[in-house]
Amino acid sequence: MLKFTLKEMQSYLPEVFPQVRGMFAIDRMDEELLVMRLVADDRHLRPGGTVSGPAMFGLADISAYVATMARIGPEALTVTTHCSIDFMRKPASGADVLAHARVLKLGRSLSVTDVLLYSEGTEDPVAHASLTYAIPPAKG
Amino acid sequence: MLKFTLKEMQSYLPEVFPQVRGMFAIDRMDEELLVMRLVADDRHLRPGGTVSGPAMFGLADISAYVATMARIGPEALTVTTHCSIDFMRKPASGADVLAHARVLKLGRSLSVTDVLLYSEGTEDPVAHASLTYAIPPAKG
Amino acid sequence: MLKFTLKEMQSYLPEVFPQVRGMFAIDRMDEELLVMRLVADDRHLRPGGTVSGPAMFGLADISAYVATMARIGPEALTVTTHCSIDFMRKPASGADVLAHARVLKLGRSLSVTDVLLYSEGTEDPVAHASLTYAIPPAKG
Amino acid sequence: MLKFTLKEMQSYLPEVFPQVRGMFAIDRMDEELLVMRLVADDRHLRPGGTVSGPAMFGLADISAYVATMARIGPEALTVTTHCSIDFMRKPASGADVLAHARVLKLGRSLSVTDVLLYSEGTEDPVAHASLTYAIPPAKG
Numbered sequence: 117m118l119k120f121t122l123k124e125m126q127s128y129l130p131e132v133f134p135q136v137r138g139m140f141a142i143d144r145m146d147e148e149l150l151v152m153r154l155v156a157d158d159r160h161l162r163p164g165g166t167v168s169g170p171a172m173f174g175l176a177d178i179s180a181y182v183a184t185m186a187r188i189g190p191e192a193l194t195v196t197t198h199c200s201i202d203f204m205r206k207p208a209s210g211a212d213v214l215a216h217a218r219v220l221k222l223g224r225s226l227s228v229t230d231v232l233l234y235s236e237g238t239e240d241p242v243a244h245a246s247l248t249y250a251i252p253p254a255k256g
Numbered sequence: 257m258l259k260f261t262l263k264e265m266q267s268y269l270p271e272v273f274p275q276v277r278g279m280f281a282i283d284r285m286d287e288e289l290l291v292m293r294l295v296a297d298d299r300h301l302r303p304g305g306t307v308s309g310p311a312m313f314g315l316a317d318i319s320a321y322v323a324t325m326a327r328i329g330p331e332a333l334t335v336t337t338h339c340s341i342d343f344m345r346k347p348a349s350g351a352d353v354l355a356h357a358r359v360l361k362l363g364r365s366l367s368v369t370d371v372l373l374y375s376e377g378t379e380d381p382v383a384h385a386s387l388t389y390a391i392p393p394a395k396g
Numbered sequence: 397m398l399k400f401t402l403k404e405m406q407s408y409l410p411e412v413f414p415q416v417r418g419m420f421a422i423d424r425m426d427e428e429l430l431v432m433r434l435v436a437d438d439r440h441l442r443p444g445g446t447v448s449g450p451a452m453f454g455l456a457d458i459s460a461y462v463a464t465m466a467r468i469g470p471e472a473l474t475v476t477t478h479c480s481i482d483f484m485r486k487p488a489s490g491a492d493v494l495a496h497a498r499v500l501k502l503g504r505s506l507s508v509t510d511v512l513l514y515s516e517g518t519e520d521p522v523a524h525a526s527l528t529y530a531i532p533p534a535k536g
Numbered sequence: 537m538l539k540f541t542l543k544e545m546q547s548y549l550p551e552v553f554p555q556v557r558g559m560f561a562i563d564r565m566d567e568e569l570l571v572m573r574l575v576a577d578d579r580h581l582r583p584g585g586t587v588s589g590p591a592m593f594g595l596a597d598i599s600a601y602v603a604t605m606a607r608i609g610p611e612a613l614t615v616t617t618h619c620s621i622d623f624m625r626k627p628a629s630g631a632d633v634l635a636h637a638r639v640l641k642l643g644r645s646l647s648v649t650d651v652l653l654y655s656e657g658t659e660d661p662v663a664h665a666s667l668t669y670a671i672p673p674a675k676g
Contacts, residue, residue, distance in 0.1 A: 169336050170314035177309055196309050197646070198618055198668065200340040200480035202508050202526055204501040220524055221484040225645055225670070226617070228482050230524065244500055244510065244526060246482055248618065248668075250645070337506070338528065340480055340620035342648050342666055344641040360664055361624040365505055365530070366477070368622050370664065384640055384650065386622055386664060388478065388528075390505070415588075448555075449616050450594035457589055476589050480620040 118147060119189040125182060128190065133178070140178055143214070150183045150217040153236075156210060165209035172213060172233055172243050173201060179217040180229035180247035187222050193252040197226070201245040208235035213242065226250055258287060259329040265322060268330065273318070280318055283354070290323045290357040293376075296350060305349035312353060312373055312383050313341060319357040320369035320387035327362050333392045337366070341385040348375035353382065366390055398427060399469040405462060408470065413458070420458055423494070430463045430497040433516075436490060445489035452493060452513055452523050453481060459497040460509035460527035467502050473532045477506070481525040488515035493522065506530055538567060539609040545602060548610065553598070560598055563634070570603045570637040573656075576630060585629035592633060592653055592663050593621060599637040600649035600667035607642050613672045617646070621665040628655035633662065646670055 120128065122145045130137040144151040154175040156167060177196055184194060207213055214234045221228040226248055233243040260268065262285045270277040284291040294315040296307060317336055324334060347353055354374045361368040366388055373383040400408065402425045410417040419440075424431040432455060434440065440451035457476055464474060487493055494514045501508040506528055513523040540548065542565045550557040559580075564571040572595060574580065580591035597616055604614060627633055634654045641648040646668055653663040 169317055169339075170310050173313045173339075174310035195346075196343050198340075198342050199309075199313075200338075200526065200620055202338050202500075202528065203336050204503075204508055206335075220482070220521060223484075228484055228524065241500060244508065246480065246524060246526065248482065338478055340666065342640075342668065344643075344648055360622075360661060363624075368624055368664065381640060384648065384666060386620065386666065388622065449597055449619075450590050453593040453619070454590035475626075476623050478620075478622050479589075479593075480618075482618050483616050486615075 118145070118186045120145070120186050125186060129182065132190075136174075136178065140175065142182065145182070145186060148218070150179060150186070150215075152179045152182065152215045152217070154213045154215075156212050167207045167213050169203060172203070172207070173199065173245075175213060175215050176201060176231040176233060176243070176245040176247060179215040179231050180227070180245075180249060183217045183219050183229050184222070184227040184249045184251070187219060187227070188251060191252060194249050196247060197250045198248040199245060201243055203243050205240060205242045207242045208238055211235040211237060224251065225253070258285070258326045260285070260326050265326060269322065272330075276314075276318065280315065282322065285322070285326060288358070290319060290326070290355075292319045292322065292355045292357065294353040294355070296352050307347045307353050309343060312343070312347070313339065313385075315353060315355050316341060316371040316373060316383070316385040316387060319355040319371050320367070320385075320389060323357045323359050323369050324362070324367040324389045324391070327359060327367070328391060331392060334389050336387060337390045338388040339385060341383055343383050345380060345382045347382045348378055351375040351377060364391065365393070398425070398466045400425070400466050405466060409462065412470075416454075416458065420455065422462065425462070425466060428498070430459060430466070430495075432459045432462065432495045432497065434493040434495070436492050447487045447493050449483060452483070452487070453479065453525075455493060455495050456481060456511040456513060456523070456525040456527060459495040459511050460507070460525075460529060463497045463499050463509050464502070464507040464529045464531070467499060467507075468531060471532060474529050476527060477530045478528040479525060481523055483523050485520060485522045487522045488518055491515040491517060504531065505533070538565070538606045540565070540606050545606060549602065552610075556594075556598065560595065562602065565602070565606060568638070570599060570606070570635075572599045572602065572635045572637065574633040574635070576632050587627045587633050589623060592623070592627070593619065593665075595633060595635050596621060596651040596653060596663070596665040596667060599635040599651050600647070600665075600669060603637045603639050603649050604642070604647040604669045604671070607639060607647070608671060611672060614669050616667060617670045618668040619665060621663055623663050625660060625662045627662045628658055631655040631657060644671065645673070
């Protein structure tokens with residue numbers, strides 16, 4: 117059972133991260149899969165029109181954050197402790213990048229999320245990431 | 257022997273990455289160590305004034321790129337294939353973040369660079385990354 | 397199209413890695429998925445009867461090797477260049493560990509393989525790994 | 537201040553890990569650096585006489601464990617949660633492999649340790665790893 121509906125998360129996220137407003141969208145959010153979208157704009161592009169590595173990292177990072185928060189409820193202090201990311205293909209020019217995030221483990225003190233990144237409309241992933249979030253101890 | 261002087265790299269980098277102009281500076285570049293600086297500004301900050309994870313990733317990434325390029329000469333196609341990054345401490349509010357990059361391996365087809373990130377003026381690293389760059393085959 | 401049948405790989409593997417004979421078995425090998433098995437024996441066990449971290453690493457490593465070799469044909473020089481592994485749950489005592497390996501990228505000079513490890517008979521993965529293999533240049 | 541002397545750790549380690557007795561030795565242990573040695577024998581060798589990837593992983597893993605335990609005292613439940621390892625060079629044939637481990641972070645719930653692996657007598661590292669250990673909550 118998730119602790120947010122898709123609509124609730126769509127309005128909660130820009131409240132806690134106002135600086136990324138307009139940059140990321142949530143396309144789907146259920147227990148099996150979270151799909152987030154990096155809206156390709158000039159800020160994230162390398163020469164040639166492809167999305168930059170840091171922008172893809174940012175998308176993977178926020179996807180793992182949203183997927184974790186959907187399960188534990190709002191925990192402002194949750195922080196990334198580790199990310200391992202493989203960049204495998206050049207993203208398609210001009211296409212949005214989509215993240216498919218799946219929570220592999222939700223423990224008391226950490227979550228592990230697997231994220232595959234795709235250029236919209238193509239089948240082979242452009243990048244693959246695994247992220248660990250530290251979850252603060254519940255307050256008694 | 258590096259293939260760029262510090263001054264040459266300082267003028268070359270904004271030519272090939274105009275979109276990061278003003279964001280990163282090179283403080284030191286020699287065979288032992290490269291030191292780069294992320295100039296803390298509003299674009300890279302989380303609420304509370306600390307540098308965001310994606311901004312730290314971006315600093316680690318460009319440091320590994322510069323450290324590799326300093327050794328092989330300008331190779332526009334060099335691309336990040338992997339990054340593993342541990343976020344260990346919250347960066348100090350308002351301080352620039354410095355990257356200390358050391359090339360651990362320079363092979364014919366890939367480089368591996370170790371990067372420690374520090375908040376300026378503090379001793380314990382805020383993050384630790386290892387990055388792999390793929391080097392395109394030399395043209396015959 | 398794989399370059400080995402399951403039977404061919406089952407007889408080829410102990411030839412090139414005689415030191416792991418009896419340690420690993422190949423349960424399934426097709427284009428979608430490779431399943432390998434670590435036969436739990438005393439050599440791989442921690443006190444309490446669970447499989448050790450190095451034994452799980454070894455299983456992930458050989459699975460990525462077999463999955464890559466199945467696609468490129470026998471290339472004795474193929475070597476692991478990177479592994480990132482998350483240990484998420486304690487393996488079940490006394491159960492074999494199974495690796496589910498999927499090749500995410502097969503390039504000219506490297507492959508990236510995603511591996512999920514399970515204790516046989518349980519649903520949640522015990523570990524998750526991503527491995528990069530360097531592929532030697534084809535001889536002209 | 538470490539909670540073990542070198543001698544204490546040398547006799548404690550084979551008690552808690554009897555299965556690795558004779559496989560690993562501790563050459564140096566102080567606040568700055570831990571040096572451990574993988575004694576090259578037939579079990580760890582690949583054809584050609586070089587140390588295998590899983591054996592190097594095992595050395596990095598136990599080094600991070602010992603370096604962490606030296607700081608927190610004996611905590612039998614401490615477990616590896618993540619390892620990222622780059623294999624950079626082929627180990628020298630017949631030489632022992634040495635691990636140089638440095639604890640980068642010691643928090644309440646996790647430690648992060650950087651490990652460089654060398655073939656004894658050579659200067660360039662053969663592998664580089666970063667390991668995270670989860671530390672169980674102190675019992676009240």
